[in-house]
Amino acid sequence: xxxTALYIYFILISCLVFTSCKDEAPEEPNDLTLGQSFYPIQKxxxxxxxxxxxxxxxNEIPVTTTYQLKEVIGDEFIGENGEKLNEVLxxxxxxxxxxxxxxxxxxxxxxxxxxxxxxxNIPYIKFDFPIEEGKMWNGNQFNARPLKDYLAQEVNVAxxxxxxxxxxxxxxxxxxxSSLVDKELRYEIYADEVGMVYKRTESxxxxxxxxxxxxxIIERGIISELTIFDWGIE
Numbered sequence: 320x321x322x323t324a325l326y327i328y329f330i331l332i333s334c335l336v337f338t339s340c341k342d343e344a345p346e347e348p349n350d351l352t353l354g355q356s357f358y359p360i361q362k363x364x365x366x367x368x369x370x371x372x373x374x375x376x377x378n379e380i381p382v383t384t385t386y387q388l389k390e391v392i393g394d395e396f397i398g399e400n401g402e403k404l405n406e407v408l409x410x411x412x413x414x415x416x417x418x419x420x421x422x423x424x425x426x427x428x429x430x431x432x433x434x435x436x437x438x439x440n441i442p443y444i445k446f447d448f449p450i451e452e453g454k455m456w457n458g459n460q461f462n463a464r465p466l467k468d469y470l471a472q473e474v475n476v477a478x479x480x481x482x483x484x485x486x487x488x489x490x491x492x493x494x495x496x497s498s499l500v501d502k503e504l505r506y507e508i509y510a511d512e513v514g515m516v517y518k519r520t521e522s523x524x525x526x527x528x529x530x531x532x533x534x535x536i537i538e539r540g541i542i543s544e545l546t547i548f549d550w551g552i553e
Contacts, residue, residue, distance in 0.1 A: 352431075352448070352449070353448065353449035353450055353451060354446055354448055354449055354450025354451075354471075354474075354489065355431075355448060356511050356512055357446070357450070357487075357488075357489050357509040357510065357511055357512075357513075357514070358429060358434050358445065358446055358509060358514055359392075359512060359513070359514055360392050360405050360427060360429050361392060361552060362392055362393065362394065362395070362405070363391065363392065363552045363553050364391070364392040364514065364551075364552050365389060365390060365391040365392070365549075365550060365551065365552070365553055366389070366390055366513070366514055366515060366516070366547050366549075366550045367387060367388070367389045367547065367548060367549040367550065368387065368388045368389075368390075368518075368545040368546055368547050368548065369385065369387060369481070369545070369546045369548055370385060370386050370387065370388050370543070370544070370545050371383065371384075371385050371543070371544045371546075372384050372385075372541060372542070372543045372544075373541065373542045373543075374540075374541050375523070375537045375538070375539050375540050375541070375542075376539050377538055377539055381537075385413075386411055386412065386413050386414075387411065387412050387413075387414070387415065387419075388409065388410070388411055388422075388545065389409070389410040389411075389419055390407055390408070390409050390410075390515075391407070391408045391410070391553070392405050392406070392407060392408075392427075393405060393406030393407065393408045393424075394406050398426075398428070402428055402430075403428065403430075404426045404427065404428050405426065405427050405428075405429075406424055406425075406426060407424065407425040407426060407427050407436070408421060408424055409421075409422045409423045409424070409425065410422060425437050425438055429446075431448065432447070432448055433446060433447055433448065434446035435461060441462050441464070442461040442462050443458050443459065443461075443462070444456060444457070444458050444459075444460055444461060444469070445458070445469075445491070445507075446491070447469075450471050450474060450489055451471065451474060452471065452472065452473075452474045453470070453471065453472070454470070454471045455468045455469065455470050455471075456468070456469055457469070458493055467493065467494065469491055469492065469493050470491070470492040471489060471490070471491055472489075472490045472491075472492060473488065473489065473490045474489050475487045475488075475489070475511075476488055476489075476490075478508065478510075480508065480510075480516045480517045480546060480547060481516075481517075481546040481547055481548055483516075483547065483548075485510035485511070485513065485516060486511065487510065487511035488508050488509060488510050488511070488516070489508070489509045490506060490507070490508050490509075491506060491507050491508075491509065492505075492506045493505040493506060493507070494506075499525065499527075499532065499533045499535070500524065500525050500527050500532075501523060501524050501525060502521055502522075502523045502525070502535075502540075503521070503522055504519065504520065504521040504522075505518075505519070505520045505521075506518070506519055513547075513550050514550070515545075515547070516546075516547040516550075517544075517545065517546055517547065518543075518544070518545040519542075519543070519544050519545075520541070520542070520543040520544075521540070521541075521542050521543075522540050522541050523537050523539075523540035523541075523542070524537070524538050524539050524540050525537060525538060526538045
């Protein structure tokens with residue numbers, strides 16, 4: 320009887336251990352391709368945006384300007400360190416009846432690990448693969464500026480941007496600093512197989528005089544918003 324009880328006890332313990340091990344799925348290795356399709360760099364790939372900018376100045380009425388911005392992936396070339404880069408041609412126009420004119424040329428590098436975009440000769444790490452919910456990285460790693468944590472949020476979330484529906488998007492928060500005297504907010508939204516579809520920037524200084532301190536009355540700064548309305552390959 321004693322042996323039988325021990326046998327049954329052994330069987331039960333073995334079953335529990337086996338079930339527990341079976342339920343615990345092994346950790347999957349990081350898939351470096353996660354997020355790659357949200358930043359396509361095929362030659363001819365373009366996004367066109369409505370741009371709205373409001374500038375604030377001390378004792379002046381805020382001035383709002385609107386225009387259209389088009390970014391096009393251009394030719395591939397080899398950089399100084401032997402890396403493969405692509406041109407990013409930026410065009411602007413004030414309205415839909417005008418022709419676009421070339422405004423500036425940047426470059427972008429994309430490999431299996433990162434997307435690095437040169438803006439005004441300053442490299443920023445836009446993506447650090449794999450892109451996963453809550454992942455953070457130093458967007459200023461390749462420049463001389465102070466550490467700046469970029470944050471990936473709302474990964475693969477469906478969004479409506481400018482009246483267009485995108486089934487999968489990623490929000491990259493580049494800055495979200497706010498105090499009683501200033502505010503720095505920058506974030507970009509990317510859509511699967513499209514690229515950037517929205518960008519918002521707020522760089523503001525608030526009144527810090529005794530009569531208005533803490534009321535967040537804008538003294539000077541800028542609020543900028545880019546909203547996509549056309550995209551594809553040309």
